[in-house]
Amino acid sequence: MGQPCAQERHDPFVIAEETSERGSMIFGYVRTSSYQMDGCGGRTDVHDVFSLLWACVMRATGAASPILLSEEGFAGIEEEIYARWLVFEQIGEFNDGSSAKQRLLAHAAHAFHVLDNVIGWERIKYPDAAWKDQHGEADDIVASLNAAGEFKDFGEMAGRRECPDWLYAKSHKGRISVVVLPAECMFALRGALLAYRPSSTEGRARTSILASGLKNAISKNVVSTGLKYVRAIEDDEYQLPWRGLDVSPLDPVIIAIPLESHCVFLGAQTLVAVESECGLRQFEAERTKFLERRAKENAVFAADYLFQWPQKFDGSKFEDLIYALLEREPGVMWVRQASPTNERDGGRDFIVRWVVPVGDGAADSSFLEAGVPTPAKALNVVVQVKAINPSVGKSKVQDIRDTVERHEANGYFLIAFPQPASSLVEHLVALGKRGVWTNWWDRAQIETRLRKHVDLIARFADLVKVC
Numbered sequence: 001m002g003q004p005c006a007q008e009r010h011d012p013f014v015i016a017e018e019t020s021e022r023g024s025m026i027f028g029y030v031r032t033s034s035y036q037m038d039g040c041g042g043r044t045d046v047h048d049v050f051s052l053l054w055a056c057v058m059r060a061t062g063a064a065s066p067i068l069l070s071e072e073g074f075a076g077i078e079e080e081i082y083a084r085w086l087v088f089e090q091i092g093e094f095n096d097g098s099s100a101k102q103r104l105l106a107h108a109a110h111a112f113h114v115l116d117n118v119i120g121w122e123r124i125k126y127p128d129a130a131w132k133d134q135h136g137e138a139d140d141i142v143a144s145l146n147a148a149g150e151f152k153d154f155g156e157m158a159g160r161r162e163c164p165d166w167l168y169a170k171s172h173k174g175r176i177s178v179v180v181l182p183a184e185c186m187f188a189l190r191g192a193l194l195a196y197r198p199s200s201t202e203g204r205a206r207t208s209i210l211a212s213g214l215k216n217a218i219s220k221n222v223v224s225t226g227l228k229y230v231r232a233i234e235d236d237e238y239q240l241p242w243r244g245l246d247v248s249p250l251d252p253v254i255i256a257i258p259l260e261s262h263c264v265f266l267g268a269q270t271l272v273a274v275e276s277e278c279g280l281r282q283f284e285a286e287r288t289k290f291l292e293r294r295a296k297e298n299a300v301f302a303a304d305y306l307f308q309w310p311q312k313f314d315g316s317k318f319e320d321l322i323y324a325l326l327e328r329e330p331g332v333m334w335v336r337q338a339s340p341t342n343e344r345d346g347g348r349d350f351i352v353r354w355v356v357p358v359g360d361g362a363a364d365s366s367f368l369e370a371g372v373p374t375p376a377k378a379l380n381v382v383v384q385v386k387a388i389n390p391s392v393g394k395s396k397v398q399d400i401r402d403t404v405e406r407h408e409a410n411g412y413f414l415i416a417f418p419q420p421a422s423s424l425v426e427h428l429v430a431l432g433k434r435g436v437w438t439n440w441w442d443r444a445q446i447e448t449r450l451r452k453h454v455d456l457i458a459r460f461a462d463l464v465k466v467c
Helices: 044-061 100-114 137-148 183-192 220-233 280-301 315-327 362-369 400-406 422-433 443-452 455-459
Strands: 014-020 023-030 064-071 083-091 131-133 158-162 165-171 176-180 199-202 206-211 214-219 255-258 262-266 270-275 332-337 349-357 376-387 411-417 437-441
Touching: 014 100, 023 044, 023 100, 044 064, 044 083, 044 100, 044 158, 044 165, 044 176, 044 183, 044 255, 044 262, 044 270, 064 214, 083 100, 100 183, 137 158, 137 165, 137 176, 137 220, 176 220, 183 262, 183 270, 206 220, 206 280, 214 220, 214 255, 214 280, 220 262, 220 270, 280 443, 315 332, 315 349, 315 376, 315 443, 315 455, 349 411, 376 400, 400 411, 400 422, 411 422, 411 443, 422 437, 437 443
Parallel strands: 376 411, 411 437
Antiparallel strands: 014 023, 023 083, 064 083, 131 158, 158 165, 165 176, 176 270, 199 206, 206 214, 255 262, 262 270, 332 349, 349 376
8 A cells, every 4th residue: 555556557457446326346357458469369368367367466465355257259259258357255354544445456556566577567569469379389288188187178269478478278168277387487476476375174075265364165176177287287397296275375386376256276387277166155155064063063062051141241242242143043144233333222233144934034933833845035134132131122122114124124133132022022023924024032042052152152251151
């Protein structure tokens, strides 16, 4: 942020913002000049490689984990990439008072400069930058790639570019891109990724990764595919070992950089990008599986836990506990704090994206009891927390429909500690019959979930104790 050019545009890495009635969206894109790059020839390789390199640097620094989306050319040929868009599914958190756009502009500038030793921006101009159809060396690489796996279409888009200096091949069917760089350019690229310090844990089918606060999960099949194609290109002289995901970019091993939509593998000279979902959604799915396994164990080993709550406790701490429990609830996609405080009672509202059965909730519980299957749907649900002894009455929860409409939500969920009064239960059921999805937790349901997530007891030891 402190560099003089931090807020300037650095083509071909462009940060843009679109504003609509729903708010603003910040995104990136790569689109080069045909005259500059190839004299009105193909630029698929340029847009593919430039966007992959940019995305890897953004991910390594913790700026963002992007989705890469391709725009087809005017001819409508699906294999051609006329431009490449970067949608920032995850944006890093920085406590410097800057806006997301300012931070992303600064990181785009950083990526442009650290990739200069890889690409050589000042040297890129036609005719030196022109694309050469596959010949000679490129034919050998295509043959190796086609022989390595099930996809045999690497020769349909393969060739050499002399400025930047690389060999390029792509399997459209397999969604796999392969770039062979000079060894000194690959070393410079690894140096540009030096900030990447991942921690990972193995699941049954995926490896989950946390690095710089951003979360990804890579399928083990994707890892196998990436390694296969790196090794297909690099002979014994340049072959690097694979030692897993927890390595530094400067270690003499094959490394993997996950994005939301791709996983990029780097060998001694070879970059392989495998298109596959490797982002936050997959990480959260793995996290859910982990929590479900832990919950099953805890349901057995902590079944006899009894909980002791103080007569008066910190309402803010209790809301934090509820937030933590909601994050682990099956079907919950995300939890957001709707506002710092509620002006009426000082409590916080949460918005939860929740996948629920259509028949779930008090209004349609009879269908569930009868075992009738119901379809599921995702709702935006307002969650309110009320802790009032001996019970939470209807007078303490007013204007539910207005609250739901104010937050543009589809449902209402109440945390009533220790329990909701019968009049309030009747009111929630009535709302459910009028089209507002409603449900609630009382003390017993909170304690049932604490038995499944006993690690939270230590975190909230000043709020609840086991006896």
